[in-house]
Structure formats: C-alpha cells, structure tokens
Amino acid sequence: MLCPILLVACFYPSVSGQTVDEKNKLAAMTAFGSSVRWEVAAPHAALTLTVSAPDGRVFRKEFKAGSSPEFMLTDKQGERLPDGQYAYELRLTPVLSTVVKEALVAARGKDDDAEDVRATRKRVAPQPLVQSGSFSIVYGTVIVAGAQEEGGPRPSGKSIEKPRATNSASSITKTEQHHPLPIAVPDQVIPDDLIVQGSACVGLDCVNNEVFGFDTIRLKENNDRIQFDDTSTAAGFPTNNWQIRANSSASGGASFLAFVDQGATGNSETGTILFEVDAGAPANSLKVSSTGKIGLRTATPVLDVHMNTSDTLAIRFEQNSGGGFTAQT
Numbered sequence: 001m002l003c004p005i006l007l008v009a010c011f012y013p014s015v016s017g018q019t020v021d022e023k024n025k026l027a028a029m030t031a032f033g034s035s036v037r038w039e040v041a042a043p044h045a046a047l048t049l050t051v052s053a054p055d056g057r058v059f060r061k062e063f064k065a066g067s068s069p070e071f072m073l074t075d076k077q078g079e080r081l082p083d084g085q086y087a088y089e090l091r092l093t094p095v096l097s098t099v100v101k102e103a104l105v106a107a108r109g110k111d112d113d114a115e116d117v118r119a120t121r122k123r124v125a126p127q128p129l130v131q132s133g134s135f136s137i138v139y140g141t142v143i144v145a146g147a148q149e150e151g152g153p154r155p156s157g158k159s160i161e162k163p164r165a166t167n168s169a170s171s172i173t174k175t176e177q178h179h180p181l182p183i184a185v186p187d188q189v190i191p192d193d194l195i196v197q198g199s200a201c202v203g204l205d206c207v208n209n210e211v212f213g214f215d216t217i218r219l220k221e222n223n224d225r226i227q228f229d230d231t232s233t234a235a236g237f238p239t240n241n242w243q244i245r246a247n248s249s250a251s252g253g254a255s256f257l258a259f260v261d262q263g264a265t266g267n268s269e270t271g272t273i274l275f276e277v278d279a280g281a282p283a284n285s286l287k288v289s290s291t292g293k294i295g296l297r298t299a300t301p302v303l304d305v306h307m308n309t310s311d312t313l314a315i316r317f318e319q320n321s322g323g324g325f326t327a328q329t
Helices: 002-011 098-108 115-120
Strands: 027-031 035-040 046-052 058-064 070-072 084-093 129-138 141-144 200-202 217-219 224-228 242-246 256-261 272-278 294-296 305-307
Touching: 027 129, 027 141, 035 084, 217 224
Parallel strands: 200 217, 294 305
Antiparallel strands: 027 035, 035 070, 046 058, 046 084, 084 129, 129 141, 224 242, 242 256, 256 272
C-alpha cells in the first residue's frame, strides 16, 4: 500500500516557507509538478514576475491584480528547463491614490531643473513592493526554500555536553594574560590544529548556552572586526593588512559593513574603506548573477548591467577639479 501513497505524495503540491522575512513577505510560493506559483497577499494594481534561469535566460511576464503569477517549467518550444538554481523577483505596482500621484509628480520636477533645485527638492518615494528569492530544479523536480538540513538550529536553552580531551603531549597549552576582565582569565595558546565540531562565539558578550541557530561563527561585542595581519618579512612577498569592519566605533557613527585597506602596518580602526554597504539599503542593491550580469535594485538582471528604479533612471558622470581639470557633470 505504500507505493500508491508515495506516488500520490510526489505529485501533490508542496508548500514551503520563503527565505525572506515571514512577517514582510508579499507572497507565498508553492511548487507543483510542472510549475511554481505565488499567492500574493499584498494589495497591488499589477505585478511583474521575472525569473532568471541558470543557463542565462531571463523570463518575464506581467499579471493583472488578483491573479496568481505562475512560472512553467517548460519553455515556448515545450522543452523542460534545465536543472539548477533559479532566481525570481516579484515586483508589485502599488495602488496609489490621486493625492499621492500628484505629490509624486510635484516632487519629480522638470528634467531641465537646475542642479541646486534638484538638490533641495523633497523626494516622495512610495514603499517598494518587491520580493525576491530562489528555487531549484533537481532532476526535473522543483525544490523551494524552507526545508532544514540536518544539524540545524539547536533547541533554545539546551547545551550539548561533549567529553573533554585527556592530557597528552600534543595538548599542552601556554598561558599569558590578555583581556582585562573582572576575573583574570589567561589566554590559551594551542600549538596544534583546533577543530570545533559545533559553533563558535567570539567576543566579550558571548554567554554560556549561546543559541547559535544556523550560525557557525559569531562575533559578539560592541566592536566586531575581522583582522587580516600579513606578517611576511621576506623580500618580494606581499605584506598588506586588511580588515572586515562592521559599524563605526564612534558615537553617532554609521552602521555599515566594509572592507578596509590598512596598508603594511595598519590595524584596529586605521585604513581606507574601499567597499561599503550601508545598513538599510534596499533589497538587491547590488546583485551579481551566476552568468556575471550585474543588477542594481533587481534580483534578475537581463543584460550585462541592469538598473531598476521607479523614478529618474540615470547614470551620473562627474569630473572634479582634483586633477587640475575643470569640474563638470
């Protein structure tokens, strides 16, 4: 009797959660045998579904309000789409009142407005209604996000006791004083490989029975930094130091994640920020697809560079006077 039951179960629609925040998601994704469908809960005037396939093809279709967007697993020629990872983007057109539309038009101004007029204009931007995520096709079967792998989050408040290693010649440790903690705790220098079959928390605010969820390594204190100090001394070898920095250490500073070039001798808060992502940036502010295409505010770039915005799409070229030439834009 198990055979027919399993056969029916294979063709029965499987519903699973999204990778986005459950409270803020706009639609729930359902995987069928030959398609993927989204049930949209947020009010909208229309919507556009864009799906990027692993072979570089991009499929886009518009739907009217009240309909459930669906993506078929076959192309126009009736051939099944290839296995692999697919990225999708649902972009909803918001329902705007007449007052809001007039405010948007007034805030946009004219194309020939002077630069100082543009700088002082108050922008009115409606909340974007965009949801992006991914799903996979494996052997012709759709797999949506939501399933948990083995070894996932541990139950809250429970710790796993592991046997302690016995003393041996390879486990002898050297101690020296380090952090000025209320209770003097010596450093542990381990002259061997360190293998942790679990998660690790590093920082002054880590506690006993830390609940890691899916985190493998967690940094937890008021200034989280990952430092790369290159100690090369031989001639011809690179010696530059680098840092991954999370947030400013100063009061009133910005919240960001950045890569910092610290030169040959820099450390701590020194260096030049080369790449920075500010907190609060919109979804898919910068997306590099598996085919090398770059998307700005879109999860499914169609061409080499694809920008998506609701007002005044443009690229700005600005030459400053730092090189001795006349500044111009």
